Structures are given as C-alpha cells and as structure tokens.
Amino acid sequence: MRPLPLIAPDPPRLSDMGDALRRVEASGVFTNHGPEARGFEAAATQALFGGRGATLAVANATLGLTIAIADAVGTGGRGRMALMPALTFAATAQAAWWAGLVPLPCDVDPDDWAACARAEETLLRRHGSGIAAIVPYAAFGRAIDLDRYRFLAARHGVAVVVDAAASLGTRVDGTNFGAGAPFPIVFSMHATKPFAVAEGGLVHCGEPATIARLRTMAGFGFGRPREATMPGLNAKLPEVLAVMARAKLDGFEDAMARRETVAVAYRATLPAGCATQPAPAERQALGFFPVRLPEGTDRDAIVAALAAEEIGAGAYFSPHLGEQQWVRSVACLTPTPVADDLSRRILSLPLTDAMTAADAHRVTAALARALTACASIARGRGRGPRGRSGLGAPVSGRPMIHDTIVIGGGPAGTALLTAAAKAGLLPALARGLAIVERGPALGAGTLGGYAITSDSSADTFLTAIADHPQAEIAALADHPAAHRVAAHRASLGVPLTAVGGLLDALGDRLAQVVAAQGGTVLTGHEAVSARRGGDGLWHVRLRGPDGRDHVRVARSLVVATGGHQPIDRLTTQRIAGVPIADLADGRLVQSDAVLKLGGTDMIADLVAGRRNPRIAVVGGSTSALTTVAALLKAGLPLGAGAVTLLHRRPLRPFYPSAAAARAEGFTDFGPDDICPISGFVYRLAGFRLEARDLVLRMLAVDGRVPDPRVAVHRIAGDNDTVAQATVRAADVVIAALGYRPRALAFERADGTPLPLAADSGAAMVDRDGCVVGADGIALPGVYGIGLAAGFVPWGRLGGEASFRGQANGLWLWQNDVGRMIVDRLLADRAAVAA
Numbered sequence: 001m002r003p004l005p006l007i008a009p010d011p012p013r014l015s016d017m018g019d020a021l022r023r024v025e026a027s028g029v030f031t032n033h034g035p036e037a038r039g040f041e042a043a044a045t046q047a048l049f050g051g052r053g054a055t056l057a058v059a060n061a062t063l064g065l066t067i068a069i070a071d072a073v074g075t076g077g078r079g080r081m082a083l084m085p086a087l088t089f090a091a092t093a094q095a096a097w098w099a100g101l102v103p104l105p106c107d108v109d110p111d112d113w114a115a116c117a118r119a120e121e122t123l124l125r126r127h128g129s130g131i132a133a134i135v136p137y138a139a140f141g142r143a144i145d146l147d148r149y150r151f152l153a154a155r156h157g158v159a160v161v162v163d164a165a166a167s168l169g170t171r172v173d174g175t176n177f178g179a180g181a182p183f184p185i186v187f188s189m190h191a192t193k194p195f196a197v198a199e200g201g202l203v204h205c206g207e208p209a210t211i212a213r214l215r216t217m218a219g220f221g222f223g224r225p226r227e228a229t230m231p232g233l234n235a236k237l238p239e240v241l242a243v244m245a246r247a248k249l250d251g252f253e254d255a256m257a258r259r260e261t262v263a264v265a266y267r268a269t270l271p272a273g274c275a276t277q278p279a280p281a282e283r284q285a286l287g288f289f290p291v292r293l294p295e296g297t298d299r300d301a302i303v304a305a306l307a308a309e310e311i312g313a314g315a316y317f318s319p320h321l322g323e324q325q326w327v328r329s330v331a332c333l334t335p336t337p338v339a340d341d342l343s344r345r346i347l348s349l350p351l352t353d354a355m356t357a358a359d360a361h362r363v364t365a366a367l368a369r370a371l372t373a374c375a376s377i378a379r380g381r382g383r384g385p386r387g388r389s390g391l392g393a394p395v396s397g398r399p400m401i402h403d404t405i406v407i408g409g410g411p412a413g414t415a416l417l418t419a420a421a422k423a424g425l426l427p428a429l430a431r432g433l434a435i436v437e438r439g440p441a442l443g444a445g446t447l448g449g450y451a452i453t454s455d456s457s458a459d460t461f462l463t464a465i466a467d468h469p470q471a472e473i474a475a476l477a478d479h480p481a482a483h484r485v486a487a488h489r490a491s492l493g494v495p496l497t498a499v500g501g502l503l504d505a506l507g508d509r510l511a512q513v514v515a516a517q518g519g520t521v522l523t524g525h526e527a528v529s530a531r532r533g534g535d536g537l538w539h540v541r542l543r544g545p546d547g548r549d550h551v552r553v554a555r556s557l558v559v560a561t562g563g564h565q566p567i568d569r570l571t572t573q574r575i576a577g578v579p580i581a582d583l584a585d586g587r588l589v590q591s592d593a594v595l596k597l598g599g600t601d602m603i604a605d606l607v608a609g610r611r612n613p614r615i616a617v618v619g620g621s622t623s624a625l626t627t628v629a630a631l632l633k634a635g636l637p638l639g640a641g642a643v644t645l646l647h648r649r650p651l652r653p654f655y656p657s658a659a660a661a662r663a664e665g666f667t668d669f670g671p672d673d674i675c676p677i678s679g680f681v682y683r684l685a686g687f688r689l690e691a692r693d694l695v696l697r698m699l700a701v702d703g704r705v706p707d708p709r710v711a712v713h714r715i716a717g718d719n720d721t722v723a724q725a726t727v728r729a730a731d732v733v734i735a736a737l738g739y740r741p742r743a744l745a746f747e748r749a750d751g752t753p754l755p756l757a758a759d760s761g762a763a764m765v766d767r768d769g770c771v772v773g774a775d776g777i778a779l780p781g782v783y784g785i786g787l788a789a790g791f792v793p794w795g796r797l798g799g800e801a802s803f804r805g806q807a808n809g810l811w812l813w814q815n816d817v818g819r820m821i822v823d824r825l826l827a828d829r830a831a832v833a834a
Contacts, residue, residue, distance in 0.1 A: 006312030008352035009191035012247035036242035052180035053206035061188035061201035063235035065095035067217040068184040072159035073132040080132035085115035086339035088137035102480040103331040113139040126497040133159040141166040141285040168195035169256040169285030180206035265360035271368040289349040305370035314348040335440035399551040407527040408560035409437030410445025412786025419818025430517035438526040443507025448500020453493030481505040493689040531747040556781035563739030563788030577718030584733040591736035600634035619736030620647030625691035641711040654686030664702035677798030684803040739788040763790025
C-alpha cells in the first residue's frame with residue numbers, strides 16, 4: 001500500500017507558470033503590493049468572499065495577525081491582555097506579544113474545541129478593561145460564531161481579531177467563513193494548509209478602511225512616500241508568491257470537495273471511544289483530521305503503530321499554549337482543564353488532496369487495531385485508563401505513604417509553600433509532600449472571581465516573590481501578573497482579579513518546584529475524609545477526576561480548604577433578638593454572593609423598579625464594609641441613607657502608630673489596643689485601605705464627611721426595635737456575618753465521625769495552628785491554615801491584647817503562620833527519623 005503522510009503540501013507548480021513568472025520579470029515589480037498581489041486580492045475577494053469587503057495579501061499569517069491586533073488596539077493596548085483559547089498555535093500568542101499585549105489563554109469547549117464561551121465571559125468580567133482584545137481561533141478550520149464576538153466587542157469594549165489560519169475553504173452560507181466580518185479575519189497560505197502556496201497570509205474584513213490601514217502598516221507604515229505615518233513593518237507578499245496564490249484559486253473548490261469526502265468517511269468509521277468535532281453545517285477546511293483518543297490511551301504507541309503501517313500521525317496542539325515554556329513566562333495563565341485533557345489525548349490523522357474515502361477507511365481500521373493492541377497491553381500490565389494526577393506519580397490502588405499531605409492548593413495551601421520557599425525550606429518540605437487540590441491548578445482558587453479590592457497593598461502581595469531565594473520564583477517579578485499588581489501601588493488595595501493572576505502564576509511555579517524536589521501535586525482531586533488508623537497514620541480518601549476513590553497515607557496533614565458562608569447558619573442567626581430569616585422574609589442574600597463578579601448586578605435586579613431602594617447590610621466584619629463599598633461603586637440608584645450598616649462592635653480603623661492616630665484626632669484606643677511588636681493601633685481589629693477609608697468617613701475623623709448614602713446603626717441589644725424595623729423595611733438584606741471553615745471530615749480508626757471544635761462554631765485551630773477536636777484536644781499531626789481557620793496571632797507574632805476574633809490575611813499565612821507550621825512539620829519529621 002502507498003504511504004499516507006500526515007501532511008502532503010500541494011502548492012501550484014512553479015514549473016507550470018512560465019508565462020506568469022516572465023510577466024513578473026517584465027514588470028520589474030517584485031514586491032511592494034505589486035500588480036500580481038493586487039490581482040490576487042481582488043480575485044480572492046470575489047471567489048472566496050462573494051465580493052464582500054476587502055482583502056490584503058501578506059507575507060505570512062503571523063505578520064497578518066500582528067498588524068491586525070496592533071491596529072485594532074492602538075497605542076492604548078500596550079500592557080493589556082489578549083484573550084485567546086489555549087488550544088491554538090503558538091503564533092497566536094506570539095502575534096499578540098509582538099503587538100504589545102499579554103497573552104491570556106482560556107479554556108476550550110469540550111465539544112467543538114474552540115474557545116469556551118463561559119470561560120471567555122468569566123475572564124472578560126474578571127479583568128474588565130485589562131483585556132484589550134479577543135483573538136479567537138477557528139479550531140482546525142471549523143467556523144465559529146462571529147455574531148457572538150460582535151456582541152462581545154460591543155458589550156465589553158474590546159477589539160476582535162480572528163485567527164482563522166486553517167479556514168480558507170471553510171464555507172458558511174455559501175461563502176468562505178468570515179466573509180464581510182466587521183473585524184479582521186486572518187488566514188494562512190502556508191504550504192501545509194489546504195490553501196497551500198508556500199508561505200503567505202490573507203487578511204479579510206468587511207470594512208475596506210481597515211484593510212487600507214493594514215496595507216499601510218504592512219509597508220513599514222509608509223502613509224506618504226518614504227514617510228512612516230503609523231506603526232508598521234514589512235509584511236508584504238512577494239509577487240512570485242502572489243502568482244502561486246492566484247493559481248491556487250483555480251481548482252481549489254474541487255480539491256476542497258475531495259477533502260470533504262475524506263472527512264465524511266473519517267467521521268463515519270471512527271473507532272468506538274474516539275471523538276472529533278461536530279460535523280459542519282456546510283464545509284470545514286481540514287489540513288488533517290483531528291481525533292480525541294479514549295481516556296488513558298498511550299498516544300505515542302498509537303502513532304508508532306500507525307507508522308508501522310505507513311500512516312503518518314501527529315498531535316496538534318500538544319503542548320497547548322499554556323503548556324509551552326515561553327508562553328508560560330509571559331502570559332497570564334488560568335486553569336484550562338478541558339484543553340489540558342485534549343492536549344494529552346488529541347491525535348492528528350492524515351487528510352491530503354490526494355486521499356480518497358478508501359484511504360480514510362484504511363486509516364480508521366489501522367487506528368482501531370492499534371487501540372485494541374494498546375488496551376490489551378494495558379490490561380496485561382494490570383492497569384486501566386490513567387486518571388489525571390497533575391504533577392507527580394499516577395495514582396494506583398495501593399495507598400502511598402507521605403510525610404505530609406496538604407489538603408487545598410488555593411491561597412492558604414500555596415501560602416504554606418511560599419513560607420517554606422522564602423525560608424529556603426521548600427526542597428526539604430517537598431520531599432515526602434503531596435498537595436491535593438480539587439481544582440485544575442494550584443494558585444488563587446476562587447479568589448480571582450471576586451469583584452472587589454484587597455485590604456492589603458500591592459507591595460504586600462509582591463513580597464511573596466520579591467528578592468526570593470528560589471530563582472524561578474524570583475523571576476515572577478517580571479511576569480505580567482506581577483506588573484498588573486504593581487500598577488496598583490498607589491491605590492487603596494488591589495483588585496482581587498489581579499491578585500488572582502499573581503497567585504495563579506506563583507502556584508504554577510511552586511507546583512513545578514515541589515514536583516522537581518520529589519513531591520506530588522494532585523490537581524483535580526478532592527479529599528473526602530481522613531481516618532486515623534491504628535498505625536497512627538492518617539488515611540486520606542481522595543476522589544479523582546474519574547470519580548473513583550483511592551487512599552493516600554501520611555504522618556501529618558495540613559487542612560487548607562478555605563472558608564464559606566453556610567446557608568444553614570441563617571436559620572439560627574438572630575438580629576436584635578429576632579431570627580434574621582424572619583425579619584428579612586425572603587429578601588436575604590449573603591455577602592459572599594454580592595462580592596463575587598456579577599454580585600452587584602444581582603442586587604441591581606433585586607431593587608429594579610424601586611424609586612428609593614433600601615439595603616440593609618448586617619455585620620461588622622471586613623466583608624460587611626467591603627460590601628457597603630461595593631454597593632456604593634455599583635451605580636445603583638441610592639439616595640440618602642439608602643444603605644444601612646448594622647453592627648454590634650465598634651468600628652475600628654487601623655493606624656500605623658498611636659501618634660498617627662492622635663494626629664488625626666482619633667483617640668478611641670488604649671494600651672491594650674496597640675500591638676507591642678509593631679506599635680500599630682488596632683493591628684488585627686482595624687479596617688484597612690478602602691474599608692478603613694469608609695470607616696473614617698463614617699466616624700467623621702479629622703474632618704472627613706460621611707457618605708450621605710450610608711447610615712450606620714450599632715445594634716444595642718435584643719430589644720433594639722430600630723434595628724428590627726430597619727431590616728424589615730429593607731428591599732434587600734445582606735448578611736455579612738463572616739466565614740466558617742470548610743473543614744475536612746475526620747474519622748476515628750473504627751470509621752465513626754471524629755467531630756471538630758469548628759463543627760460547633762469554635763475556632764478550627766489552636767494557638768499553635770493545630771486542628772482541635774470537639775473535646776478541645778489537638779488532633780495529632782494535623783494543622784490548619786487559611787480563611788476562617790480561627791488562628792489568633794500571639795507572642796512574637798504580635799497583635800493587640802484586646803483583639804477578639806480571628807486573623808485572616810495572605811501575608812500572615814505566607815510568613816509567620818505558614819513558617820510556624822512548616823517548622824513544626826519538619827520538626828515532626830526529624831522526631832520520626834530519630
């Protein structure tokens with residue numbers, strides 16, 4: 001049988017173009033948008049795009065993307081982000097970077113493998129004006145919904161440039177995909193594409209003025225003879241290549257029809273367990289046929305088996321953007337679990353101009369044989385499909401024993417690793433360590449999904465990477481995520497969307513360091529329970545991404561599972577002696593929902609139609625003040641006294657010293673309110689940054705004027721009828737009652753529940769960071785860190801003696817508290833070794 005190569009370039013033969021080449025020679029014009037290039041552009045506009053809009057031929061698609069993105073975002077785009085799918089060619093990210101943007105890869109849709117609409121919307125809401133452009137990719141030549149991108153451009157004020165590199169020949173409504181689009185659509189004419197020339201690109205747009213600007217940019221920006229009037233570079237298509245491109249138009253439709261016949265044959269005969277993109281409504285230009293292999297398949301073995309039958313195969317795009325070294329160093333990364341999975345399982349099968357339907361049947365039959373052989377080998381080795389275990393060893397049925405398992409890889413779990421790294425102890429801690437994270441990556445967890453600013457400064461966050469002893473972590477100082485945080489140095493806090501990007505980048509680096517030092521990172525795994533065995537070890541039951549449970553064993557545990565606002569708490573919580581649920585009567589929401597992206601939009605919907613809406617915020621925590629601040633900035637129709645804050649304890653502002661407080665006339669503090677270590681006034685109880693500014697205005701400190709839209713009422717006791725009436729009269733009641741720990745379920749050796757102190761509302765940890773049982777005794781070898789853990793600094797950690805409550809703060813976890821737990825973990829290991 002004849003070989004079937006994966007790619008078989010079929011450009012027009014130069015040897016058949018003697019007359020056209022002599023015409024170029026006779027003209028004396030070899031480039032600079034010459035007559036051959038102009039003639040091809042006109043012919044392509046008519047033949048491919050039905051005469052709509054205008055078309056520009058360029059030297060290659062990457063240059064076309066670069067100038068199109070640069071033109072679309074202008075000078076105001078530099079340093080902002082370009083949103084693009086993770087499953088695309090490296091050139092998409094390269095073009096955005098050369099245009100001055102930071103690549104922001106997002107996840108892809110599990111069905112059509114193009115950018116996931118929900119992921120795009122989430123990132124657009126999260127980053128707002130931080131995103132300058134969307135660069136969607138028509139995955140493997142399949143048409144995407146351009147109307148949706150027209151809507152996104154208008155709704156979010158972003159530019160759109162479509163990477164349609166493989167889509168010349170894709171038909172929608174009788175013309176080529178992208179015909180008449182209001183934004184640039186960039187195609188490739190590379191030798192490996194269905195519209196094979198040798199090298200070259202085509203930019204199409206329904207707006208001729210856009211193409212005219214791009215033509216100038218492609219010629220060094222020369223808007224006048226020998227004078228640059230705009231940014232530019234040399235992206236002109238040489239005349240000889242234009243001759244080839246024009247010749248390719250002849251017979252292109254026939255070639256595409258033959259390719260479509262092969263694609264139909266592939267879809268009809270794919271082996272069981274394999275999947276591909278949905279069939280197109282009209283036609284998809286395919287340079288090869290992409291297939292997703294069954295879970296757990298050894299792709300390399302499949303490629304080798306096909307090669308043995310003289311069938312070429314490959315893996316586009318593996319690795320995907322977010323897995324490529326350079327991209328990781330310059331991009332803002334987000335979890336992309338679908339793209340991660342596709343990258344591991346995708347296989348490219350041959351589809352060339354010369355193939356027939358019978359050839360496709362031959363390929364799928366060979367693929368079926370290879371899959372059967374691989375499955376047989378896997379069974380012989382006693383293993384089935386492999387689950388996703390992130391970095392580290394794959395899971396198996398036999399429990400693995402670790403020195404320490406950290407449960408939770410969000411802000412608190414990575415803070416522990418950060419504390420170890422800053423002290424130079426991460427290599428020692430990583431050996432024998434497993435970190436379990438139910439999400440697809442270590443880092444920010446859900447933090448980046450909040451539409452508020454932090455109560456810590458930009459420099460506070462940047463201390464996690466500044467002058468770091470670990471070179472790969474210190475290098476993050478030049479990462480775009482760090483620059484985004486640093487841009488808020490002069491602001492009252494940092495948007496948590498920006499903080500989330502930094503924590504994701506840091507989590508990625510920490511995961512690499514842990515894995516390199518022999519540790520294990522299990523992403524996509526959830527800890528279900530921990531049982532104290534008769535051997536004195538903790539047996540942790542984990543649920544993998546495939547839904548199956550397995551056990552890992554450890555000498556010590558760190559619970560870093562974060563906090564939440566349990567809904568059942570609202571059934572028992574009382575305000576001024578009356579259950580809040582009775583007072584609010586169906587108008588009750590929790591502050592966590594308000595503070596998330598889209599939360600204030602929800603409030604706007606709830607008060608829509610009210611001429612003078614009334615909102616009651618119940619609580620005196622940071623979340624309560626942050627909620628009030630978010631409402632004031634949300635553009636709601638708030639009149640005088642529209643928002644009432646109801647609280648029990650006095651509102652305390654932070655001051656860097658007693659002298660600074662007195663200088664502003666604030667004297668409501670005593671010796672027990674001053675931290676003996678730092679000299680800070682209300683170091684732990686005091687509000688900071690934006691919340692502090694709001695409190696100072698509420699208290700009219702140093703001549704500040706309260707915001708007339710906000711009323712403040714301190715609840716006097718169980719018979720406070722004013723508080724009761726305020727809640728009853730409110731259109732919306734927001735419960736900002738703090739957070740409770742999302743603790744792990746613990747069990748005794750016999751399988752009976754081992755209750756924790758936190759189950760009854762007490763702190764989860766004691767003064768040493770040890771998780772405490774309901775009997776008040778610390779669980780051996782179990783530590784807790786993070787939001788709602790209940791830790792209160794003491795001794796050398798500082799804090800005011802009057803403080804009552806719990807201290808939550810990323811800096812504290814990344815430094816004093818994290819280091820305290822790391823020291824105890826390493827001391828426990830040393831004791832075992834001795």
